[in-house]
Amino acid sequence: MKTLTMLFTLLFVSTGCYAAIAGKPVILVHGFQFTDLQNTPPNEAFLLQQSRNYFSDYWTSRADEHHYYSSADRVSGGVKDQFKRHFERLEASGLCIQGCVWVTHSTGDLVLRDALNRLGQWGIDRNRVKVLAVIDFAGAGGGTELADLAANVASGGGFVDFTIRQVVRAFLGVDPSSSGLGVVNDLRPTNARRIAQGNQGVPRLRFVGTGSEFAGITKPFIQGEDDSVVPLHSACGSNRKGDYNSCSSGIRNNGVLRSARAPSALLANHFPVLIGERVNHSQHINNDRVGGVYAPIINNVSANGLVIDFAESTGRRWWSWGARVRSVDNSNRKSMSANVYDTLNN
Template sequence: MTQHLSRLVRIVVLCTLAISSTWGSMASAALAGKNVILVHGFQASDLSSNPNDAALQTQANNYWSSYWLNRAEEVLYWSSVDRVSGGIKDKIRSQVLAIARGTRCISGCVVVTHSTGDLVTRYMLRNVNNWLTSAGIDPNRFRILAVLDLAGAGGGTEIADLAVAIGNGSGFFNSLQRSAVELALGFRPDSNNLGVLYDLQPNTARNIATGNSAVPRLRFAGTGASYGGLTKPFIAGADDGVVPLHSACGASSKADYDSCSGSVSPNGVLQSVSAAPASLYFNNYVVLMGEQTNHGQAIDNSRSGNFTTVSNNRVLGGLNVDFDTFTQRKWWSFFRQVRWVRNGDSYSMSDNVFRTLN
C-alpha cells in the first residue's frame, strides 16, 4: 500500500512539474503579457526558387529560429519574389484575417520585424482596417499595440538601388560593386529576379504607405559590419552592412547620417552629432543603437558589444521602455561621458530588448 501511495505521489509531482514547465514556456512566449507576431525580412532564395506557402512558412520559422521563434505566437510569411502592394499584400492579408477570426490579438499584440519586415508591416498597418471591414470582421479583433523594428528597412537601402541597376543593365559597374551586391544577395541579379528589391529602393520605399499610424514603432539600429565591410561604401552614411541609418532610425528624409540622435553617437558618447535626422516618421522612436551590431545580429543571439539608449524611461504602446543605463567618462572618448546599457554587452540586442520590455 505504501509503495502504491509513493508511486502515486511521484506521478502527481511529475505531472505538476510538466504542467508548470508547459505554462512557464507559454508565459515566456509573450512580451509584457502580449502575444507576439513576427514579420521577417528579405530572403534572396525566394527569387530563384519561388517557394509555395508551406515552404514560405518553414523558411519564415527558420528565419527567426536563433532567438525570437520560441518567444512568439504567430510567424507571418511572404515571398521576396513579390511586390509589397501585390503578392506580399495578398499573403499578409490572408494571414491577418485568419488571426482576426481567432482570439489571439483581441487584447492586443506586439509585432516584431526585421529588415524589409519593417516596410511590409507599415503597409499592413496602413491597410489592415480596410482588409478586416471588407471581410466583415471587427477591426478590434486585430489590435496591434506596438511594433519593434530591428534593423528596419522601411526607408529602403542603396544596395537595392545598385541591385536593380545591375539587374537591368543600366550603367557601368565595377567588379567591387558587383561583388558587394552578389555577396549581400547571394546571387547576381537580373531583370527576372528582382521582386521586392524594386520596393526597397529608397525613393520607392519612402513612398509606400506613408500615412501616419497610431501604432508606435520602436526602432533598434546598429552600425556594425556585415560581409567584411564590403557593402559599406555603397550605402549612404552609417549602416549595419545592409540597411543605412536613415532607414533603421525611421528618419523622415534620406541622408548620410552618423547617428539616429543629435546628442549621442552609436558608441554611446554623449556629444553633438550634426549628421543626424532632424525628424523621424510620425510615432517612430529610436530606442537602442549598437555600434558593433550588424544586420543579422539584430535578431540572433550573439553578443555584439555595448548599446546606448535614445528614447528611454517612457511607456510606448503599453510597453515600459526602461533600460538600465549608466554614464561615465572613458579614456577612448577623450574622457567625454559615455552612456551604455548596464551589462548590455553580456546579451545580444534582441535579448536586451526582450529582457527589458518583458
C-alpha cells in the same frame, strides 16, 4: 477551397502561444529571403518554415505566430495579398483581442507598414486585432542604396565592375536579373519612401546597429552610417534620406554624449530606442554577443503597455577622451535581441 482554408488555419495556429512580451502574444515578420527568387512560387508550408528558420537563433521560441511572404513578390502585389490572408486569419482566431506585439527585421518593417495601412480597406476589425506596438530591428522602411545598386546591375545599365557585382551578391545572395528582383524593387529608397508614409497610430520602436558585415564591402555604397545593409536614415525612421551617423543629435552611436548628424524629423510614431555600435545587420535578431556599447536614445517611457526601462549609466570611459558616455549596463554581455527582450518582458 475548404481544404486550402483548413491548411491555412493549421499553419497559422501551429506555432503555439507563449505570450512572449509583457504578457502579450508576439508575431514575427522576416526580412528579404534571397531563396525566394529561386523558388517561385514557394508554398505556404515552405514560407512558414523559412520564417521559423530565419528567426530560429533567438525569436522563434519566444513568438506565437509568423507573418511570412515571398520576397519574389512586390509589396503592392503578392505580399499585400499574403498579409491580407494573415490578418483575416488573425481576426478569426481572436489571438490579438487583448493586443499583440509585432517584431520585424529589415524588409519586415516596410511590408508590415504597408499592411497596417490597409487594415481598414480590408475590413479588419481593430477590436479583434489590436496592434499594441511594433519592434523594428534594422528597419528597412526607408529602403537601402544597395537595392538601387542591385537594380542597376540587373538592368545592365552602365559599366558594372567586379567589385560592384560582389557587393550586390553579398546583399542579395544571388546574381540579380531584371525580371526577378521582387521586393528588392520596393527597397529602392525612392520607392520605399512612397509606401504608407502616414501616421498609423502604432508605436514603431526602432533598434539600430552600425556594425560591419560582408568584410565591409557594402559600406562605401550606402549613404551615412549603416549596419552593412540598412542605412541609419532608414533604420532610425527618418522622414527623408540623409548622411547620418546617429539617430539622435545629442548622442553618437558609441554612446558618447556629443553632437551627431541625426535626422531632423522622423516618420510619425517612429521612436529610435537603442543603437549598438558593433551590431551588424544579421546580429540584430540572433544571439551574438558582439561587445561594444549599446546606447539608449530614449528610456524610461511606456508605449501601449510596453515599458522601456533599460538600466543605464553615464560616465567617462578610458577611450572617450574625457567625454561622457551613456550606455546600457552590462549590455555587452547579451545580444541586442536579448537586451530588448529581457527589458520589455517585464
